[in-house]
Amino acid sequence: MTATTAYDPSNIFARILRGELPAQKVYEDDRALAFLDIMPRCPGHALVIPKTPARNILDIDPDDLAHVAKVAKTIAIAAKAAFQADGITVQQFNEEAGGQVVFHLHVHIIPRHLGVPMKPPASEMEKPEVLAEHAARLRAALAEDAARQRAALAG
Structure with a gap:
């Protein structure tokens, strides 16, 4: 490993976690955050990240990775x-040679429609009002799913 493989706390996702940069958040708990990609490959493209500093799958604590996977399933x-x-x-890249661009572990959740190709990565920044509407739709679906789960548990 080289010095370039160390976690950089100034990466864009670490800055989002600290509240230094805005994000269209759709889910948050004590261990993970999900928000919309500002350059989505398809409408609703979300990212799930751990709150703990982890460059990628090669250095994340297995329990934190398991939690990110659970949140990714919920978002999906x-x-x-x-x-x-x-x-x-669902995509997850590791190190530059593996396609990783932001060096904080993240999982892409991308809704897909038959016959509709994805946009190229990082090709077009989405309008803030479109991202806000997509985030609202995703948060509403998350709330509906949570309500269904509570009702099922109540019997």
């Missing part, structure tokens, strides 16, 4: 409903 289910998607693409 809600995104499929919110965007009437035919499927979901």
